[in-house]
Amino acid sequence: MPSKSEKTKALSPATAKLQLLKRLRCTLKFEKQAWAAGAKLVAGTDEVGRGSLFGPVVAAAVILDPAYRIRGLRDSKLLSAERREELAPRIREHAIAWAIVAVDSARIDQINIYQASRLAMLQAVQQLAPAADYLLADAVRLDCDLPQHSIIHGDALSASIAAASILAKVERDRMISAWDPVFPVYGLASNKGYSTPHHIAALREHGPSPLHRQSFAPVWDAPIPQEVLGFMLAEPVAERCTNDAEVAAAVAES
Numbered sequence: 001m002p003s004k005s006e007k008t009k010a011l012s013p014a015t016a017k018l019q020l021l022k023r024l025r026c027t028l029k030f031e032k033q034a035w036a037a038g039a040k041l042v043a044g045t046d047e048v049g050r051g052s053l054f055g056p057v058v059a060a061a062v063i064l065d066p067a068y069r070i071r072g073l074r075d076s077k078l079l080s081a082e083r084r085e086e087l088a089p090r091i092r093e094h095a096i097a098w099a100i101v102a103v104d105s106a107r108i109d110q111i112n113i114y115q116a117s118r119l120a121m122l123q124a125v126q127q128l129a130p131a132a133d134y135l136l137a138d139a140v141r142l143d144c145d146l147p148q149h150s151i152i153h154g155d156a157l158s159a160s161i162a163a164a165s166i167l168a169k170v171e172r173d174r175m176i177s178a179w180d181p182v183f184p185v186y187g188l189a190s191n192k193g194y195s196t197p198h199h200i201a202a203l204r205e206h207g208p209s210p211l212h213r214q215s216f217a218p219v220w221d222a223p224i225p226q227e228v229l230g231f232m233l234a235e236p237v238a239e240r241c242t243n244d245a246e247v248a249a250a251v252a253e254s
Helices: 004-010 013-023 029-036 081-094 105-111 113-126 159-178 197-206 226-231 235-240 244-253
Strands: 042-048 057-063 097-103 134-138 148-151
Touching (some): 029 042, 029 134, 029 148, 042 113, 057 113, 081 159, 097 113
Parallel strands (some): 042 134
Antiparallel strands (some): 042 057, 057 097
16 A cells, blocks of 8 residues: 555645645634734735636735634635635624725736735735734735734634635635626636636637736637637727726626
């Protein structure tokens, strides 16, 4: 029989990471440390959609109420869609503050996905009301004056970061699913813009849409140029829209 180490080597990186995350406990440990040090409004922030080929990266920031425990918080990747949909309204109802920000695909192509993710998280934190006085972030440091703690696998370890990941995931899934009827060939409702075999095959056959991330290799490497999808969006619309929000508004008007 193969040894435990041999079984681990046979796992894909994604599977191995999920197994690691499942073993981690999501608690208020980091929040309690910040509260004990004098912080009153501790925010957790996280982003989703970094690896997607289509649409925005979405970040959320959440300040949990120390007096109200929301049970079941954990990394959004480890929760079913149904469970995330149950938790999201409870987070919004019982959190002291929360905010969600999307950075569109055009901006991602301009500044790269890493910087776009940091920008989305920073803007979400800046939109909190009341404002946070301490920040817990998932594996990054943000360009702000707040004292902050960057936590590797933070969405699996910190309840505040997990809450932010759930809000961001639910919102991004809603946004991407809304584009499915506009660009039906990609299967966005099921793959949420990620690199599935069906999505890659559709890119090769039809080329990318205007909302695909043109700087991502599977998109710019598609053999058919973006223009073949002109029938999906009227040409004047495509010419005058500079970001996802403007395209969405134009489509709604047409």
